[in-house]
Amino acid sequence: MRIVSLLPAATEMICCLGLEEQLVGVTHECDFPESVRRLPHVTRTRLPADLPSEQIDRMVRDQLTSSGSLYSLDTSLLRSLRPDLIVTQTLCSVCAVSEIDVRDAVCSMPGSAEILNLQPQTLSELFDALKQLAQITGTESAADRAIRQLSERVRRVAERTAAIEERPRTLLLEWVHPPFSGGHWNPELVRLAGGTEGFSRDGQPSRRLAWSEIVAWRPEVVVVACCGFDVKRTRQDLPRLQSVSGWPDLPAVRNGRVCVVDGSCYFSRPGPRLVDSLEILAHAVHPDRHPLPSGLPGPWPVDQRNIWTGGSGLSV
Secondary structure (H helix, E strand, O other), rough: EEEEEEHHHHHHHHHHHHOOOHHHEEEOOOOOOOHHOOOOOOOEEEEOOOOOOHHHHHEEEEEEHHOOOOOOEEEHHHHHOOEEEEEEEOOOOOOOOOOOHHHHHHOOOOOOOOOOOOOOHHHHHHHHHHHHHHHHHHHHHHHHHHHHHHHHHHHHHHHHOOOOOOOOOEEEEEEEOOOOOOOOOOHHHHHHHEEEOOOOOOOOOOEEEHHHHHHHOOOOEEEEEEOOOOOOHHHHOOOOHHOOHHHHHOHHOOOOOEEEOOOOHHHHHOOOOOOHHHHHHHHOOOOOOOOOOOOOOOEEEEEEHHHHHOOEEEEO
């Protein structure tokens, strides 16, 4: 089977099931495992490089209004790859090539390619998506094994959390300028990690917040996991928090409980590494109860002195 993945999370699922050798094309954002970078890129972004966060947000809202996408599909390349299976998603209309573009491309191709839309919105739905992909590719045993291993890691976190009485108010920010609460699977991750979520519901989209809401809620832990941003890019947005009225008085800020995590590799991708995200988040919320597993990047604590003086905003 010749497989094309139109989503980084789907690429990670495919590789998790032992199908990397059958991948013939991926997106420009697919970067895990590292070896998939060598494959042909069938998409490209329409976003100009180095846009400020507010402009990215504006473009996203414009695309939602026009039913478009921030990504374009290289139809000629896709046709030349002759895929039997194209794996994409319909969960977010701007996070991948639009479904219409994919179906139009398939209609123009010789032969027939099956399109699989994956749209997990919770941890359990992630496991269901793995099963769905496995049924099509004949890898049910690999899926069962992967799900057992991932579920056991979730169970261990939940078991440690069950013994914790203190559940700090935890704000997981999916965007900073303007602020968005983390949606879909992220409220579940916060709860499993031992925090209290105040703005989002399981399986529901992220929600734009007003800073006045955040200040009124007085979060005790703030985890910044900007969608599509790594830690380095997220750091660029931190100094401007000094202009937010009430930010310095938040309990999380006063007590040094603000940190940055890699939203691109982890919290934004509904693939197997959502369990990595849970373990990173649990360590951020309760570092004394949830040790960080070997090989995972720890949360980067925000150094308020550097933020106010325009420095990097982080202490390593």
